[in-house]
Amino acid sequence: MASHQLNPNIWVDQYADYLFNYAVTRVSDSEIAKDLVQETFFAGLKSAKNYKGEAAERTWLIAILKRKVIDHYRKINSKKGKAEVRMNYSSHSDSEGDWLEEQVADPFSSTNTNFLENEELGLAIQNCISKLPKKQSQVFVMKTIQGIDTEDICNELGINPSNLWVMIHRARTALMDCLNKNWY
Amino acid sequence: MISCEKAQLICDKAQYKEASFLDKIKLHIHLLICKTCAGHSKKNGRLTKLCNKAPLHSLSEGDKKTMKQKLHSDK
Missing domain, CATH: 1.10.10.10 (Winged helix-like DNA-binding domain superfamily/Winged helix DNA-binding domain)
Structure with missing residues (x-):
């Protein structure tokens, strides 16, 4: 059902903050996040003719932003010439036992789920504000x-x-x- | 005794720590009597807590303006 339409004139007012929040939590740098949002709007304008109206405007923009975030990480990794995951052996001298076991996330740590939940909360609030x-x-x-x-x-x-x-x-x-x- | 409108105003101000001590006392006396305001005040406080808990970021009006200009010149 093609019930959605693009309306680029209201993008900045309607979605800039929402997209910015999304980007900031992923790149943790507000300047970069700002650039990513701007690029997202540009890309959105450019490919507006490909918009089929199946998804809501915001969902569509978020999808573009997702790609931009991935591209960003690709770029900074290739600049350094090393797109690798580095795992250091735990430097704590008091650690003993299996290396792998020590790398596993602590199932009792609630910080991770808290972080995710708070991020969702942030987007929910931003959505309501818009x-x-x-x-x-x-x-x-x-x-x-x-x-x-x-x-x-x-x-x-x-x-x-x-x-x-x-x-x-x-x-x-x-x-x-x-x-x-x-x-x- | 203060009116419900006045109580709401103090309650909103209190969310931003801008209510005076005397005002807060007046508010709490009102909340003891008025169930409606008490409920509203509770929800209001919860909203403040949620807003503090969530990592909220926003772009300034100036930033948005430059964004709009850039978008416009690109069209």
């Missing part, structure tokens, strides 16, 4: 994620504080609803 009206999401992101002072936001956007708090309140209420449906 559904907010533009002004509300702008204020919410500035306040909550970028942690900018109330006063500075008011100056930048030309609103007064009580205006800001009303928008924050509406944004938060909408986010609670959205996360209730999509996260819990």
Whole structure:
């Protein structure tokens, strides 16, 4: 069913943050992540005619970004001329026993699953934010994620504080609803 | 006794640590009496916790602007 359409004019506003989050958790460098997102948009424009409308716009863009992330790792590995996985023998002198056994991930460590879960949570929140009206999401992101002072936001956007708090309140209420449906 | 609107405002401010001590006391007294606000306040706090737990990143408006310009010049 070709019910989806591409609308490149809203890409940056709608998906930039979502894609950026996805990229940052994978390359852990915000500058590189930014470039990858930009490249994704370029690639999306270029191959827009190949878009069949089967997937939602965002899914389609994420698929492109995935390739970009892989390409990025390929590039930095070939630059160094060594695309290899290096495993060092554990340098702890107190380790004893089988080498392989010591390399196995600790099944009781919860950091890995926590990390994955938090990343998904981040994308879920970002998804909900992108559904907010533009002004509300702008204020919410500035306040909550970028942690900018109330006063500075008011100056930048030309609103007064009580205006800001009303928008924050509406944004938060909408986010609670959205996360209730999509996260819990 | 403060109104529910006032309580909501303080509750939102408290999420960003911008509520004064006196305001917070007023809020908590209100929450003892008003079930609706208590529920809302609980959810509000949970949202704050979720936002803190998740690794959230965002691009600044300036970054987005340059992105748009680059995209536009490419078209």
